[in-house]
Amino acid sequence: MSDHESSFVHVSSVKLLLIVWVALMFGTWLTVSASNIDLGFLNIWVGLAIATAKAVLVGLFYMHLRWDKPFNSFFFLGAFLFLFLFIGFAMMDSAHYQPDLIPGYSPGMGD
């Protein structure tokens, strides 16, 4: 390792760790407060936006993506891309069959 003393490692400062922690705590408080206000269909999107902001903070700073090779972020975001495809297509498919559903009748979903 002596042949490579250059800084491939990023050491986070305590200050930064604590700032992110405070931000995450604030996000938690915010998301709980937002859930207590009835915003109709917006509730879920506001909640998801706050959760995603928190996730980005954790990813960028606690998981070091901010200082990492971009390839790692690329990989991680790729997983989310495929997750969205999975969820999106499943929901589109399910919505397509929605008119055929009988309310309250879901054989196989009960016992």
Add this chain to the structure above:
Amino acid sequence: MSDHEHSSDGLAVEHHFENADQQYQSAKLGMWVFLATEILFFGGLFVAYAVYRGNHPEVFVFGHHFLDKNLGALNTVILICSSLTAAWAVRAAQLRQIGMLKLMILLTMLFAFGFMGVKAFEYNGKWKHGLLWAGQYDPHLEDHGETSHDVIGEEFAEDAHVEIVNEETVVEASEAQTAADADRSTIAPAAEGPAGLAAPDSAAADETGEEIEPANAQTFFSIYFLMTGLHGIHVLGGIGAFAWLLLCARRGDFDSGHFTRVDMVALYWHLVDLIWIYLFLLLYLI
């Protein structure tokens, strides 16, 4: 931030790597690939959630009232604190502060156990009230003035026992409900309005303090237990990994400035925290 003098990993470089940097980056890339598979692993459950909630929102509105928002928020706070200590542990390992490293690992484990404790408390409540997954769903929500006899009986009972206790206590309520359910599944969808997000009929619910239960309410609890259960298993795995790190630290493995292991476990731990952030929102807050 400025401490780059301890930047090398301190591990012997394996012969198939050019240098420590490449070795470290390879380990890290491998970890990120693993985390990507973890996202997709949970992804299946998120799809189940999305599809079922898309089609039957009333089931989720009904179900989430049985989850305690405060306990969920408490667990979120606990996990965020544990993420802080995990990130701090990485920093300590990088700077060869072995004492600090041990302390941070211990704190992270402590938070993890705290999380599981709260989870156990919640699961216990669900179990007592029969709010379980599909086939085991058998709600008896009245605050049955729990004689100690009942409690003991339930805790040790096989499923059959629980059912008996339950039948004795809720016979009348459930008979009417069953009749209504039977009608509902065989007769006329046209007669029913869209259940949607309509407010529960509070007049009818007054008697028992219960809400009108939508059909297939058990599905919420199936999804709840699968998602939080899988997450809980990951937390247990994390506790194991941190215990291993503690042993490594005791053995002096990190004295040389080697910190890759700490970094990888911390990455895993942050992902567990990340997933919980979404679970908390989707299950407890709706």
